[in-house]
Amino acid sequence: MNRKLRIGVIGGGIGGAALTASLQQRGMEAHLFERTAAYKEVGAGVQMTPNAVKILKALGLGDELQRLGYLPQAIVGRNWRTGREKFRTPLSDACPQLFGAEFYHLHRADLLAMLVGLVDPRHITHNARCMAVLNQDEAAVARFDDGQEFEADVIVGADGVHSVVRDALFGGDAPRFTGHICWRASIPLGERPDFISPVSAVWLGPNGHVVTYAISGGRLLNIVAVSEAADWQESSWHLPSNRDELMRTFSGWHPELLRILSCAQNVLKWGLFDRDPMRHWSRGRITLLGDAAHPMLPFLAQGAAMAMEDGYVLACVLAANAGDIPEALRLYEAERLPRTSRVQLTARERGKIYHLPTPWQQFRRDFSYKLKAMMNPNASGLEANWVFSYDATAFRPPDGAATRGEPSEETRPIPG
Numbered sequence: 001m002n003r004k005l006r007i008g009v010i011g012g013g014i015g016g017a018a019l020t021a022s023l024q025q026r027g028m029e030a031h032l033f034e035r036t037a038a039y040k041e042v043g044a045g046v047q048m049t050p051n052a053v054k055i056l057k058a059l060g061l062g063d064e065l066q067r068l069g070y071l072p073q074a075i076v077g078r079n080w081r082t083g084r085e086k087f088r089t090p091l092s093d094a095c096p097q098l099f100g101a102e103f104y105h106l107h108r109a110d111l112l113a114m115l116v117g118l119v120d121p122r123h124i125t126h127n128a129r130c131m132a133v134l135n136q137d138e139a140a141v142a143r144f145d146d147g148q149e150f151e152a153d154v155i156v157g158a159d160g161v162h163s164v165v166r167d168a169l170f171g172g173d174a175p176r177f178t179g180h181i182c183w184r185a186s187i188p189l190g191e192r193p194d195f196i197s198p199v200s201a202v203w204l205g206p207n208g209h210v211v212t213y214a215i216s217g218g219r220l221l222n223i224v225a226v227s228e229a230a231d232w233q234e235s236s237w238h239l240p241s242n243r244d245e246l247m248r249t250f251s252g253w254h255p256e257l258l259r260i261l262s263c264a265q266n267v268l269k270w271g272l273f274d275r276d277p278m279r280h281w282s283r284g285r286i287t288l289l290g291d292a293a294h295p296m297l298p299f300l301a302q303g304a305a306m307a308m309e310d311g312y313v314l315a316c317v318l319a320a321n322a323g324d325i326p327e328a329l330r331l332y333e334a335e336r337l338p339r340t341s342r343v344q345l346t347a348r349e350r351g352k353i354y355h356l357p358t359p360w361q362q363f364r365r366d367f368s369y370k371l372k373a374m375m376n377p378n379a380s381g382l383e384a385n386w387v388f389s390y391d392a393t394a395f396r397p398p399d400g401a402a403t404r405g406e407p408s409e410e411t412r413p414i415p416g
């Protein structure tokens, strides 16, 4: 094939933007279609683990990361009631040494702006809501709500958990409510320097957990609070909430945490939905990426990282197999499906471990953390972390796809 490959990307979130930037970097003609009129990310944080940081650096965003990111020294696990420290995982020293990249906290809006900033603006269309996609003999077509069509060699559905592209390819299997509600909030740290800690915290309680960490160069404290709930009756999957509701949900937790929650601003709540891992993501010349392919619980902080890894690898296989799209998509699935499925299922398990309901179960969990630390006092606990050690930028098709296996067992909680 001697003409440029033409790719249509549906959905301009973190995954779609990372893919489009990666494709354009490799000289392919990629166009991004986003349903919203303008970008409006929620004021929340996102943890960029070393596997994600490697991609941002490969895309040329290393300086931006340094400027906008926050480098946490460590993450500590604390008991919901006593406040006692249950584990401490070093991050800023351990991650570069073990995985060749840092662990950053970022504002979501900054991350999205960094990725979108790499995309040629002439190849972004806003107000473009995709309604349908279809395969033809030598092309794939996306149809939009204004009647316009876009024909391409490949169409990628990066349109999130409620993906239209996924439904068109595989039928409407609605994502299911996972029994978790997640609050996101932030606290401007300007007048509250005592809240700034280079250490992130995860408070582990019965039927819930709360994570706090600094973002925006230490100017904001990000709060992610998760509680279990029988149902999500709302028609929207996220809603404005307020400090009182948040405080009520976590009443009885440690006073230090309640002091933080009592200052929370911009409180939103989400019903968390996911699906079981899929067996395939592609049909003909159309495939999926990110939450459209594998919506997951946020307890491993990997949804955005997986979407970026997908995008990087997909650009790589398309560049190497421009003349054989089915083979490119087969290689993409072979590389990405096993990993993302494992991360999806591990995130579910992580939730169960974080939310153990009885004091006896919590005691056994906390004791096992202690025991591991005592048996190997010089280890960081991250040594065998298979999530962080993956390097999408080292992927080389086709051999890499065929031979890559999943690394060894996870040994210690990954900061969530």
Ligand SMILES: Cc1cc2nc3c(=O)[nH]c(=O)nc-3n(C[C@H](O)[C@H](O)[C@H](O)COP(=O)(O)OP(=O)(O)OC[C@H]3O[C@@H](n4cnc5c(N)ncnc54)[C@H](O)[C@@H]3O)c2cc1C
Binding pocket: 010, 011, 012, 013, 014, 015, 016, 033, 034, 035, 036, 045, 046, 047, 048, 128, 129, 130, 131, 158, 159, 160, 161, 163, 164, 182, 184, 224, 270, 289, 290, 291, 292, 298, 301, 302, 303, 304, 305, 306, 307
């Ligand atoms: C509470 C919470 C905390 C999280 N924390 C982390 C974290 O710390 N680290 C991490 O890596 N991940 C985290 N995640 C996960 C992460 O936010 C998602 O996995 C990630 O945003 C997925 O990116 P995406 O591009 O696949 O989908 P999305 O971000 O959902 O983007 C989809 C885009 O497609 C657009 N779109 C939708 N439908 C259409 C259509 N029909 N036509 C055109 N455009 C359309 C949407 O407007 C949107 O812009 C968290 C998630 C939650 C809920």
